[in-house]
Amino acid sequence: MKINRRSFIKSAAASSALAAAGSIFPGISFAEWKKQEGASGKINWQKAPCRFCGTGCGVLVGMSGDRAVAVKGDPNCSVNKGLCCVKGFHSVQALYGKDRLKKAQVRKNGKMVEVPISEALDVIAAKIQETIKKHGKDSVSMYGSGQWTIPDGYVASKLFKGCLGTNNVEANARLCMASAVTGFMTSFGIDEPMGCYEDIEAADVMITWGNNMAEMHPVLFSRMLASRKRKQNVTIVDFATRTTRTSQAADKSILFKPNTDLAVANAICYEIIRNDWVNWDFVTKHTTFHKGKTNIGYGTEDHFSFKDKPEDITFEEYKTFLEDYTPEKVQRISGVSAKDIKYMASLYGDPEKKVTSFWCMGMNQHVRGTWIQNLVYNIHLLTGKISTPGNSPFSLTGQPSACGTVREVGTLTNRLPHGVVMNEKDRKMAAEIWDVPLSNIDPKPTYHTVEMFRALDRGDIRFMWIQVTNPMVTMPKLKRYREGCLKDDRFIVVSDVYPTPTTDVADVILPASMWVEQEGLFGNSERRTQHFDAIVPGPGDTMSDTWQIIEVARRLGFEKQFPWGEDEYIGKIWEEYRRFHDSPKHNMAPYTVLKERSGVQWPFVNGKETRWRFNTKHDPACKKGTEFDFYGKKDGKAWIWARPYEPAAESPDQEYDFWLCTGRVIEHWHTGSMTRRVPILHNAMPESYVELNPEDAADLGVTNGEKVKIISRRGDIVMKASINGRGVPPRGSVFVPFFDENYLINEVTLDAFCPISKQPDYKKCAVRLEKA
Amino acid sequence: MLRVIKVILCSKKNCNPMHNYDRVLILLTMKEKKYAYDGGLMPILSYLVLPQAGAMEQLCTDLSAIECCEVIPSDNEEVIVLVTDTPDDNTEKTLQKKLKNLPSLQSISMTFGHSAE
Numbered sequence: 001m002k003i004n005r006r007s008f009i010k011s012a013a014a015s016s017a018l019a020a021a022g023s024i025f026p027g028i029s030f031a032e033w034k035k036q037e038g039a040s041g042k043i044n045w046q047k048a049p050c051r052f053c054g055t056g057c058g059v060l061v062g063m064s065g066d067r068a069v070a071v072k073g074d075p076n077c078s079v080n081k082g083l084c085c086v087k088g089f090h091s092v093q094a095l096y097g098k099d100r101l102k103k104a105q106v107r108k109n110g111k112m113v114e115v116p117i118s119e120a121l122d123v124i125a126a127k128i129q130e131t132i133k134k135h136g137k138d139s140v141s142m143y144g145s146g147q148w149t150i151p152d153g154y155v156a157s158k159l160f161k162g163c164l165g166t167n168n169v170e171a172n173a174r175l176c177m178a179s180a181v182t183g184f185m186t187s188f189g190i191d192e193p194m195g196c197y198e199d200i201e202a203a204d205v206m207i208t209w210g211n212n213m214a215e216m217h218p219v220l221f222s223r224m225l226a227s228r229k230r231k232q233n234v235t236i237v238d239f240a241t242r243t244t245r246t247s248q249a250a251d252k253s254i255l256f257k258p259n260t261d262l263a264v265a266n267a268i269c270y271e272i273i274r275n276d277w278v279n280w281d282f283v284t285k286h287t288t289f290h291k292g293k294t295n296i297g298y299g300t301e302d303h304f305s306f307k308d309k310p311e312d313i314t315f316e317e318y319k320t321f322l323e324d325y326t327p328e329k330v331q332r333i334s335g336v337s338a339k340d341i342k343y344m345a346s347l348y349g350d351p352e353k354k355v356t357s358f359w360c361m362g363m364n365q366h367v368r369g370t371w372i373q374n375l376v377y378n379i380h381l382l383t384g385k386i387s388t389p390g391n392s393p394f395s396l397t398g399q400p401s402a403c404g405t406v407r408e409v410g411t412l413t414n415r416l417p418h419g420v421v422m423n424e425k426d427r428k429m430a431a432e433i434w435d436v437p438l439s440n441i442d443p444k445p446t447y448h449t450v451e452m453f454r455a456l457d458r459g460d461i462r463f464m465w466i467q468v469t470n471p472m473v474t475m476p477k478l479k480r481y482r483e484g485c486l487k488d489d490r491f492i493v494v495s496d497v498y499p500t501p502t503t504d505v506a507d508v509i510l511p512a513s514m515w516v517e518q519e520g521l522f523g524n525s526e527r528r529t530q531h532f533d534a535i536v537p538g539p540g541d542t543m544s545d546t547w548q549i550i551e552v553a554r555r556l557g558f559e560k561q562f563p564w565g566e567d568e569y570i571g572k573i574w575e576e577y578r579r580f581h582d583s584p585k586h587n588m589a590p591y592t593v594l595k596e597r598s599g600v601q602w603p604f605v606n607g608k609e610t611r612w613r614f615n616t617k618h619d620p621a622c623k624k625g626t627e628f629d630f631y632g633k634k635d636g637k638a639w640i641w642a643r644p645y646e647p648a649a650e651s652p653d654q655e656y657d658f659w660l661c662t663g664r665v666i667e668h669w670h671t672g673s674m675t676r677r678v679p680i681l682h683n684a685m686p687e688s689y690v691e692l693n694p695e696d697a698a699d700l701g702v703t704n705g706e707k708v709k710i711i712s713r714r715g716d717i718v719m720k721a722s723i724n725g726r727g728v729p730p731r732g733s734v735f736v737p738f739f740d741e742n743y744l745i746n747e748v749t750l751d752a753f754c755p756i757s758k759q760p761d762y763k764k765c766a767v768r769l770e771k772a
Numbered sequence: 773m774l775r776v777i778k779v780i781l782c783s784k785k786n787c788n789p790m791h792n793y794d795r796v797l798i799l800l801t802m803k804e805k806k807y808a809y810d811g812g813l814m815p816i817l818s819y820l821v822l823p824q825a826g827a828m829e830q831l832c833t834d835l836s837a838i839e840c841c842e843v844i845p846s847d848n849e850e851v852i853v854l855v856t857d858t859p860d861d862n863t864e865k866t867l868q869k870k871l872k873n874l875p876s877l878q879s880i881s882m883t884f885g886h887s888a889e
Contacts, residue, residue, distance in 0.1 A: 006816070009886050010855055013818035014844065016884035017853040021820055021846065028849045680885075 015070030049530035050088045051515040052669045054397030056524025058598040068092035077598035085218040090678045097677030101511040102540025117541040125555035131463040141168035145468035146399030149520030151573040152545040153405035162434040163558045167413045167446045172469040173406035174449035178759035179364040180395040183373020190632025194613040195392030196526040202390030203356040207237045210362020214245035215666040242729040258764045260334035263645035265375035266325035268345040277349030282384030289318045291642040298649035298752040306755035321642040354390030365762045369754035371643035387615040397525045404523015414445035417580035448758035457484025465493040472501035473671040476760045477751040511542045518544035519570040531594035584621035648764040649752030656766035659733040668739035688740035689722040697723045707772035715747035718772045818884040821852040827876040
């Protein structure tokens with residue numbers, strides 16, 4: 001249907017208002033709109049998951065002809081029930097930025113030159129072959145993303161691990177949820193949350209651990225506030241290192257000193273035991289006690305390695321361990337009053353209250369990320385508040401398919417779509433499904449993300465293909481890794497939708513399809529797999545990341561492993577991938593079911609989704625005859641860990657006297673490469689800033705909007721001060737959002753990581769400030 | 773060429789435009805921005821408009837009577853979607869004044885804005 005430009009804009013304007021109304025007044029109807037001339041024919045709504053965060057909101061994309069003009073929340077999606085946040089509402093505009101990458105580019109004589117995409121794919125395949133021949137199979141690598149679709153990650157893993165024989169496959173989810181994985185694995189022996197978003201409505205108490213949900217998971221936070229309003233007796237506690245919108249909306253805000261959440265979690269457990277709030281029946285039947293190594297380091301040196309050594313302990317030994325964590329002792333470490341610690345313990349300990357804990361990057365990007373997950377699980381395990389509606393330790397993810405693509409497909413160096421490369425049974429399964437010789441799959445993991453970029457800098461890796469992520473903004477201690485990419489004899493391929501600081505270091509740029517320009521699947525925070533169709537035609541020579549990999553694989557001679565046609569490959573890949581999870585513990589829904597619904601939760605068994613895992617009433621994988629079965633562990637029992645408080649890798653001292661914490665803002669998705677192309681979002685938050693405590697600002701002689709220089713041992717940056725803005729850090733701390741490529745805050749941050757998960761800590765390093 | 777207007781939301785003094793803090797929280801980004809209209813040519817804007825108590829019908833009538841306004845009333849809530857399409861800055865400014873002075877209007881929140889140069 002033809003419409004002129006002006007009526008098209010008016011239609012988009014009306015759709016935007018209708019979508020906003022739908023989010024604010026659920027169920028609102030505008031029958032008159034349909035009567036308007038051409039309106040019902042102009043907008044055709046099609047389902048998709050939102051492109052941005054890990055919440056996995058269902059959206060309806062409004063199509064006018066072959067152009068996406070509007071978005072509204074999908075009322076049929078149980079995640080958001082018709083709600084959307086500002087990013088979601090404006091998401092389709094991110095498809096149409098004027099500098100969209102539409103043509104492939106190859107560096108020739110030092111300059112990027114546009115070429116047909118087939119030529120660029122030829123160059124990539126030839127370079128992979130040449131590099132392997134010269135430097136060995138482990139000199140080539142793939143760095144992907146939690147924004148990869150599930151098929152993207154699957155074919156990347158199949159090509160690199162199955163065909164090329166290198167475990168050099170990592171994804172940016174290492175930077176965002178690796179500690180969540182190791183937390184689950186060490187406490188439960190199996191990954192991903194046991195609960196679901198319905199816990200929000202069932203809970204009496206919700207505690208956010210270092211998690212500004214009002215900005216990072218705004219739709220879920222709206223559900224929390226709506227539940228509080230409806231039920232009246234709901235309590236929300238924000239436990240954080242700075243005051244945010246979440247704190248403002250919470251019933252109680254409690255601030256702690258960075259890294260001391262470890263001590264506070266132990267103190268809560270101490271109080272639960274001291275007051276005999278332990279659910280003894282649950283603890284006796286379903287848990288065991290353990291300790292691991294201590295003083296485990298921070299990974300700041302190349303080739304750092306660590307292997308934990310778990311030991312069994314008794315409950316009495318655990319109780320003795322907790323004596324170092326009385327509320328009074330922990331008050332001195334954490335800055336949290338003993339009274340507040342006891343208050344939090346009393347909420348968890350009250351047998352009449354259902355308690356859900358939420359966390360995301362605050363606990364994941366943590367030099368003891370695995371430990372703090374263990375410790376929060378301890379609280380829920382001691383009280384038996386787990387795997388039942390409203391009782392959930394809930395690890396949220398930040399990216400739309402960090403769970404679906406990275407955790408479930410296993411696009412990390414040590415993982416396979418089922419299990420790990422170190423396990424022969426898992427390798428056999430992969431070799432059989434992938435139709436490759438077993439010997440192809442190397443039993444040794446190679447490099448986790450930070451070490452992969454170090455290897456690139458050192459020259460152990462010479463070729464890196466980066467898809468759907470922007471590491472030249474996001475890597476900590478960025479300067480070293482950017483310089484590594486730019487060294488002679490390094491070859492960088494970048495597949496993306498817009499120019500970024502990462503495409504700046506590329507030797508080949510592939511123009512990628514974005515979101516609903518391709519068919520794909522995401523997997524969200526609550527084990528929900530979400531299918532979307534190709535709704536919008538992509539511009540120019542854009543090609544899905546999956547198909548780019550297939551094209552290169554075929555050029556490398558792996559036609560047999562990548563045989564699918566362009567009109568069927570997503571469905572075929574899904575059905576092949578599904579074979580890896582063919583068990584009641586992880587069965588995935590068939591392609592045909594996913595196409596129809598706004599997301600399906602796994603385990604999907606006998607046509608039914610599983611809401612609460614490990615609970616026999618809800619989870620068909622549990623053994624009969626017991627109320628709970630933590631089947632990830634051989635004995636069906638979850639582990640309670642004695643993990644101590646240890647300080648951050650770098651704390652403020654006389655020279656560098658402030659903590660630096662980095663994070664996101666509601667308007668922008670990650671590095672802003674998409675949302676900064678959305679004019680409304682960009683204008684709402686045009687540049688990054690540094691949040692200062694008002695008293696620190698006064699000491700520095702800085703007023704709102706004046707420039708401040710932030711200096712660390714790695715680098716420095718000058719940016720505007722925000723004082724009493726939307727967030728307020730305590731004295732001695734500053735916060736900087738990382739979305740703005742004009743202010744590369746990661747040149748200042750430290751590449752220390754959790755030795756178990758290898759996830760870097762973006763929340764803590766030492767800086768000093770100067771008025772600029 | 774399309775140019776985006778910086779205006780996000782305006783409302784009359786002393787009224788909460790959405791009556792519902794919880795749901796509005798997700799839109800706070802919009803609410804807290806400065807409400808400066810930067811005066812592009814031929815702007816197209818859309819708004820959510822709320823009437824004074826009992827004045828839904830009157831507000832529909834008032835808005836429909838203003839040139840450059842298209843009105844889409846909700847049939848089950850006291851909410852109106854308003855789309856405005858003005859040919860130039862002066863007309864836009866006049867329109868803004870008229871809207872602000874409507875007695876039947878309680879609040880008006882912008883949801884979309886483009887101006888074509």
